[in-house]
Amino acid sequence: MSTFLEEVNGRMxxxxxxxxxxxxxxxxxxxxxxxxxxxxxxxxxxxxxxxKDEVLTSSTIWLCASCETCVTRCPNDVxxxxxxxxxxxxxxxxxxxxxxKNIVKFHEAFLSSIKMGGRINEPMMLVxxxxxxxxxxxxxxxxxxxxMKGKIKPVSPRTKDMxxxxxxxxxTGK
Amino acid sequence: MKVSYxxxxxxxxxxxxxxxxxxxVSDALGIELxxxxxxxxxxxxxxxMTNFKLSVALPARNIIAAQKDGLATMMVPCAACFNRFKSAxxxxxxDDSLKTEIEEIVGAQYDASVSVRNPIDIIYxxxxxxxxxxxxTRNLDGLKPVSYYGCLLLRPPEVCQFDDYENPxxxxxxxxxxxxxxxxxxCKTDCCGGSLTLxxxxxxxxxxxxxxxxxTEAGANCIVTACPVCFANLDTxxxxxxxxxxxxxxxxxxxxxxxxxxESWFKxxxxxxxxxxxxxxxx
Numbered sequence: 001m002s003t004f005l006e007e008v009n010g011r012m013x014x015x016x017x018x019x020x021x022x023x024x025x026x027x028x029x030x031x032x033x034x035x036x037x038x039x040x041x042x043x044x045x046x047x048x049x050x051x052k053d054e055v056l057t058s059s060t061i062w063l064c065a066s067c068e069t070c071v072t073r074c075p076n077d078v079x080x081x082x083x084x085x086x087x088x089x090x091x092x093x094x095x096x097x098x099x100x101k102n103i104v105k106f107h108e109a110f111l112s113s114i115k116m117g118g119r120i121n122e123p124m125m126l127v128x129x130x131x132x133x134x135x136x137x138x139x140x141x142x143x144x145x146x147x148m149k150g151k152i153k154p155v156s157p158r159t160k161d162m163x164x165x166x167x168x169x170x171x172t173g174k
Numbered sequence: 175m176k177v178s179y180x181x182x183x184x185x186x187x188x189x190x191x192x193x194x195x196x197x198x199v200s201d202a203l204g205i206e207l208x209x210x211x212x213x214x215x216x217x218x219x220x221x222x223m224t225n226f227k228l229s230v231a232l233p234a235r236n237i238i239a240a241q242k243d244g245l246a247t248m249m250v251p252c253a254a255c256f257n258r259f260k261s262a263x264x265x266x267x268x269d270d271s272l273k274t275e276i277e278e279i280v281g282a283q284y285d286a287s288v289s290v291r292n293p294i295d296i297i298y299x300x301x302x303x304x305x306x307x308x309x310x311t312r313n314l315d316g317l318k319p320v321s322y323y324g325c326l327l328l329r330p331p332e333v334c335q336f337d338d339y340e341n342p343x344x345x346x347x348x349x350x351x352x353x354x355x356x357x358x359x360x361c362k363t364d365c366c367g368g369s370l371t372l373x374x375x376x377x378x379x380x381x382x383x384x385x386x387x388x389x390t391e392a393g394a395n396c397i398v399t400a401c402p403v404c405f406a407n408l409d410t411x412x413x414x415x416x417x418x419x420x421x422x423x424x425x426x427x428x429x430x431x432x433x434x435x436x437e438s439w440f441k442x443x444x445x446x447x448x449x450x451x452x453x454x455x456x457x
Contacts, residue, residue, distance in 0.1 A: 089224060106369065119214060146188060157186070
């Protein structure tokens with residue numbers, strides 16, 4: 001059985017994350033580190049220490065906004081942004097994605113909108129997200145104002161060849 | 175020049191004024207746009223954050239559709255789509271077995287013939303600042319923008335190959351050529367929080383408020399951007415006491431070129447930029 005570290009490295013490709021020497025440039029440049037429970041470099045150390053449950057159930061992996069500042073500045077080319085993507089995938093697969101439920105629900109609503117029409121229909125996606133998250137009333141005023149300005153419409157053009165889009169979801173779905 | 179055009183989902187909805195202003199500016203500068211046939215969503219952050227293969231296959235479907243146009247360039251105005259396309263191309267060109275697998279899923283060959291480019295790059299490098307300067311009919315006196323590039327046009331640099339990734343200058347150059355008094359500032363490449371805006375709104379407010387304060391401190395009276403996600407976050411999430419008007423850079427180009435449309439686009443913004451523009455005599 002492979003260790004958590006081997007599993008993460010294997011799925012990511014690229015340089016092994018243990019190249020990290022904890023200079024903390026990633027954490028210093030991370031725009032959302034202030035809201036994270038573990039800093040980006042701490043996550044690397046936790047993976048090395050086999051703390052799988054703590055990492056996969058953490059809010060940190062979902063709060064990462066994928067701005068890619070960390071990997072751009074890393075002196076050792078550790079692809080921390082890709083590592084966060086990998087950890088999110090693993091958290092979903094193992095059912096451990098409870099760190100930030102609404103972020104996960106947003107991604108589900110977004111992808112399901114593509115699956116249905118090939119393109120994002122913003123009002124439908126928002127309604128789906130609202131129903132999934134239970135966060136029904138925030139941004140109602142904003143949504144209404146955008147609707148009045150003709151920015152969001154209940155019906156928008158879809159991709160015609162939906163078979164090809166569904167095929168992509170089927171073939172890449174796990 | 176003729177290019178394939180991938181608008182993406184936002185440009186047909188919340189980023190409508192970006193789509194309309196890109197089209198107006200392209201027309202005025204002699205860039206012919208051919209919309210990619212039956213395009214679909216690039217998958218945006220939600221695909222790459224949760225399913226790597228999906229995040230390559232969705233853009234691949236569109237790049238392969240664009241290949242049929244036989245044009246060297248696909249213009250992608252949305253920074254988020256741009257990033258997903260560049261990233262998919264990077265993976266397809268680096269990893270042969272992934273390429274084979276994706277080609278099987280999409281049912282066609284990826285031939286690396288299409289260069290994905292943002293309109294900032296096309297206007298700066300192909301049209302050039304000289305030609306842009308000559309096309310100006312209304313000098314933007316008094317407009318003091320800061321250029322906000324955000325994350326997705328620039329990072330990671332070896333994938334995006336766009337501009338100086340810590341201190342980009344192309345959008346500043348374009349604004350300067352139009353006669354605007356571009357202010358220098360240190361948040362050009364900061365993150366607005368992106369797609370976390372719905373699920374973690376308070377966090378996004380913290381990020382955009384900081385940027386608004388920094389822009390004001392730099393002496394700016396507005397912010398220009400090339401990303402519908404950045405635009406939406408800056409335009410709708412900033413706290414009342416720090417708000418500045420936000421523009422797509424193409425809206426400002428269109429205004430300086432005396433094209434039709436700016437006023438109708440400005441009406442769609444959340445923070446109404448018309449009082450500023452009227453006070454400067456630009457509307």
